[in-house]
Amino acid sequence: MSILRVDSSIQGDNSASSALGDLVLTELTTAHPDAPVVRRHLGRDPLPAEAWASAVVGGATAETDRTDAQHQALALAQQLAEELQQATTAVLALPLYNFGVSQHVKSWIDLALAGAPQGARLLEGTPTALVVTRGGAYGAGTPREGWDHSTDYLRRILVDLWGADLTLIEREFTLVGINPALDEFAELAAMMRKSAEEAAIETGAALAARRAA
Secondary structure: OEEEEEEOOOOHHHOHHHHHHHHHHHHHHHHOOOOOEEEEEOOOOOOOOOHHHHHHHHHOOOHHHOOHHHHHHHHHHHHHHHHHHHEEEEEEEOOOEOOEOOHHHHHHHHHHHHOOOOOOOOOOOOEEEEEEEOOOOOOOOOOOOOOOOOHHHHHHHHHHHOOOEEEEEEEOOOOOOOOHHHHHHHHHHHHHHHHHHHHHHHHHHHHHHHHHO
8 A cells, every 4th residue: 555646747846736745745754654655747757648549449449459559558547547546645736737637637537547447436535635736816706716627627536536535735826926917916925825835734744644543
């Protein structure tokens, strides 16, 4: 059994979502230094774009008739599904891109679904921290209220389909200090960052306590 850590940022060392995920994971690994951590960075090492179609078609094809590409895609899909099923705790850092999940995250989800029996609850009861970061503001009363098509989608997959015991950590205005048009929101952004960091640490400690129990 293991801790599953998944990232999807394309920002490298400047990633706000990965920084929050690190805070969660540090609490976990400090409390449980011997716990194995399975890492998958979808932004740095994206899954093959053609793998999902090959896995779906291969799954509907007799094993003896499958192509090499279909065999490889199904093996990858099954590996992703197993990583989810075998995790006793999950830390997922999945930022908002273009108002939704990135292509990397969608490929990961689609492949994991293809690699498991239909209806399989891949995270059934698994304590899961989901970090979502957004460059701007999408809350009630903002000009882009309702434009976040990522968070609810992830809830549908992680909770409704896969059965995760989910804790959501959110940070907005991550582009403040980068985009000059957002400079007026510097104080608010700093408060949001501090709140998100505190939530990440608290969540990590809570997940660590649950593993101990």
